[in-house]
Amino acid sequence: MVGTMALLQALIRTARMVTHTPRLAAGLPPDEEVYLDLPDDRLTPALAAAGLGDHRPAAAALAASREAAAWETRDRQVQRLAAFARNRPEWFDAWQYAAPHDPDVALIRAELAVRRGWESPARAELLHDVTPLIAAAARAEPADPVPWRIALDHARGTGAPHTEFEARWEQAVRRSSYHYGCHVAALQYLSAAWFGSHRESFAFAERAAEDALPGSLVRGLPVRAAFGALHAGPDAPGRGGPVLRERLDAAADTAIGLSAEYPAGDPWPAEVRNVLFYVLIRLERWGEALEQARLIGTRATSFPWDRISDDPLGQFLQARDGVRIEVAATLPLRGTRRREGPGDH
Known part of the structure; x- marks a missing residue:
């Protein structure tokens, strides 16, 4: 019975993905229109x-x-x-x-x-x-x-x-x-990868973000610290221990607020948005990640994708497709369709 239920859930998930993934491309530029590090x-x-x-x-x-x-x-x-x-x-x-x-x-x-x-x-x-x-x-x-x-x-x-x-x-x-x-x-x-620790880098980033004016890119520093912690992995030794999920979520929330102050496709916050997109994916906050992909538009940036792959643009596009699939899997198969929103994790 357990096996049957698991199979049924997998089939429903697949059906949802097939049904909803294509329409979730709305607001996303086609792959061939996305470029890496477009200059101002x-x-x-x-x-x-x-x-x-x-x-x-x-x-x-x-x-x-x-x-x-x-x-x-x-x-x-x-x-x-x-x-x-x-x-x-x-x-x-x-x-x-x-x-x-x-x-x-x-x-x-x-x-x-x-x-x-x-x-x-x-x-x-x-x-x-x-x-x-x-x-x-x-x-x-x-x-x-x-x-x-x-x-x-x-x-x-x-x-x-x-x-x-x-x-x-x-x-x-x-x-x-x-x-x-x-x-x-x-x-x-100050990062754990160099001469500090996760504790030091988060403390530095959070303090700077709190002091910065609204709209300042410095308010995106905590999400860069979050990237460092997530990219290092949960078992990175000797650098201050694991970072609490609450701290990672708070960093993402601050960066979402910063991103909202700029129009879609704006080159100024493009790198912060790309880092935020990665962090939201790792936190499985799929709806918010998809919204950031729409705000990024055609402006993929080398960082953070070049830390993950030798093909940063391809990695970004692959991540974007993966987020669409994950969001589609959460939508109802029949009945009233709703557009995914920032609160859909």
């Missing part, structure tokens, strides 16, 4: 010009963000331009030749050197050698927190002690109290 519309022309060897639009974009003290935008621009220069260096070489003392050149040079160091088997040694480049970028624009975000990434890569990390963190927050990139870099250093 303001940076797209600069990247296109750089691809043709022209550095001037990139120089203008970075100069504008520096003059406006738009540090969050500037950090994103620097990371995208450095990643592009990693594989297509000609335009950046021309820029360095034309303006060797440009503070924006100094900043990309430091970011690029740290990226190269991280990718090398001799990481610690190479990163130690780029310390002068980071210092030069910091001197070139003393008000800019972005060199200090790079310095925090550098501290993690070189295994700097906590005292040195804290000194760099102090310099970062002195320039911008709630700079998201600096907070992410600090959270990574």
